[in-house]
Amino acid sequence: xxxxxxxxxxxxxxxxxxxxxSDGKTYVVGGWSWAWWLITDIQRITLEIMTLQPKCEDVETxxxxxxxxxGVAQVKVMVDNELLGYACEQFLGKSVIxxxxxxxxxxxxxxRSILGTLTVEQIYQDRDRFAALVxxxxxxxxxxxxxxxxxxxxxxxxxxxxxxSSLGKSQTAAVQRDAxxxxxxxxxxxxxxxxxxxxxxxxxxxxxxTKMADSKRGLEMQKAAFNQEVNTKKAEAQLAYxxxxxxxxxxxxxxxxxxxxxxxxxxxIIEEKEIDRTEKELIATVKRxxxxxxxxxxxxxxxxxxxxxxxxxxxxxxxxxxxxxxAGSIEAIGKAEAEKMRLKAEAYQHYGDAAKxxxxxxxxxxxxxxxxxxxxxxxxxxxxxxxxxxxxxEVNRLLAELPVSVNALTGVDLMKIxxxxxxxxxxx
Numbered sequence: 001x002x003x004x005x006x007x008x009x010x011x012x013x014x015x016x017x018x019x020x021x022s023d024g025k026t027y028v029v030g031g032w033s034w035a036w037w038l039i040t041d042i043q044r045i046t047l048e049i050m051t052l053q054p055k056c057e058d059v060e061t062x063x064x065x066x067x068x069x070x071g072v073a074q075v076k077v078m079v080d081n082e083l084l085g086y087a088c089e090q091f092l093g094k095s096v097i098x099x100x101x102x103x104x105x106x107x108x109x110x111x112r113s114i115l116g117t118l119t120v121e122q123i124y125q126d127r128d129r130f131a132a133l134v135x136x137x138x139x140x141x142x143x144x145x146x147x148x149x150x151x152x153x154x155x156x157x158x159x160x161x162x163x164x165s166s167l168g169k170s171q172t173a174a175v176q177r178d179a180x181x182x183x184x185x186x187x188x189x190x191x192x193x194x195x196x197x198x199x200x201x202x203x204x205x206x207x208x209x210t211k212m213a214d215s216k217r218g219l220e221m222q223k224a225a226f227n228q229e230v231n232t233k234k235a236e237a238q239l240a241y242x243x244x245x246x247x248x249x250x251x252x253x254x255x256x257x258x259x260x261x262x263x264x265x266x267x268x269i270i271e272e273k274e275i276d277r278t279e280k281e282l283i284a285t286v287k288r289x290x291x292x293x294x295x296x297x298x299x300x301x302x303x304x305x306x307x308x309x310x311x312x313x314x315x316x317x318x319x320x321x322x323x324x325x326x327a328g329s330i331e332a333i334g335k336a337e338a339e340k341m342r343l344k345a346e347a348y349q350h351y352g353d354a355a356k357x358x359x360x361x362x363x364x365x366x367x368x369x370x371x372x373x374x375x376x377x378x379x380x381x382x383x384x385x386x387x388x389x390x391x392x393x394e395v396n397r398l399l400a401e402l403p404v405s406v407n408a409l410t411g412v413d414l415m416k417i418x419x420x421x422x423x424x425x426x427x428x
Contacts, residue, residue: 029047029084049074053155054104054111068160069154070154071153073153074152075103075142075150076147077148110138127157131152
């Protein structure tokens, strides 16, 4: 079983739950809804206009002046389903006084924040703009609560330091100043009007004088025009005469130019024939001999070139043949020397120690002569020594080095000959 619930246009009926177990909410404005016992929950929220009177006491403005501002705001819950849902989330189950308190605190907070950004003059002299600014800033916040600001006006603005009264005094002084300025301007306008009248009178007089001067000037201009016309006709006649004379002179000059052109053409023809004659003469006297001389020089150069080539080839052949002959001679001499050395080596092998010694002894004078040859130009040799036995030592050292030198030159080892061993080393 259930009951039928109705609401007027100033309330919204919030129906929660249903017979099918749905947990959704249904909003009914100015109508009715059926509610099942123990299943459906019915709640109401007011849609009437709520009047709020926000008041901000001793709030400092942008200039640091503490003022008190009171206002009047008209707000109500919006009936759009989505926005009505927001309002129900915030205020369903609360009394109208509680709803007013929440909205009032929000408006007062925005009012305080805006007061801190404006000057006293801006707040006092343009209250409508100030109120519109509060509505513009607060509307989004209260809108998220499902509340619409219908109107917001500034009721009163006052302070405790007589700042506003000072502004009133300044306004009064400004009005008095404007009044004084108005009187001065009126007197100035009267003087200007009087001057304008005098000016108009003088203008009329000047206009009459001007007309008279214009008439006189017109007469003079007419005379000047007549004189100018006469002079123009005279000048035109003079120019016509000079122009005709110039034309005749020009015709004469054209005839002279034509005569000069004919003469110049004939002169050019004569010069061209002279150029042809000179060119042929140069060809006969210069170009042809030069070509013949050039051909002659070319043939001579070719002959010299061929001569040098043949000479170089003959010289190269000569050098090649001489080189071959020298190479053959050197080869024959080398073979003879080799054969001589081979035969000498075989003879040495047949000789005994005595024969070898005889050969060495025969060679020693020749070796000594070759060694002593540089000393032939020496008159005397003086050996300086503080020790008398040192000379003997030097001689023995020379004798000791002699077998090594002979062995290096002849291949014969004198150390193997007993007689020389006794000579070199007597103590052996």
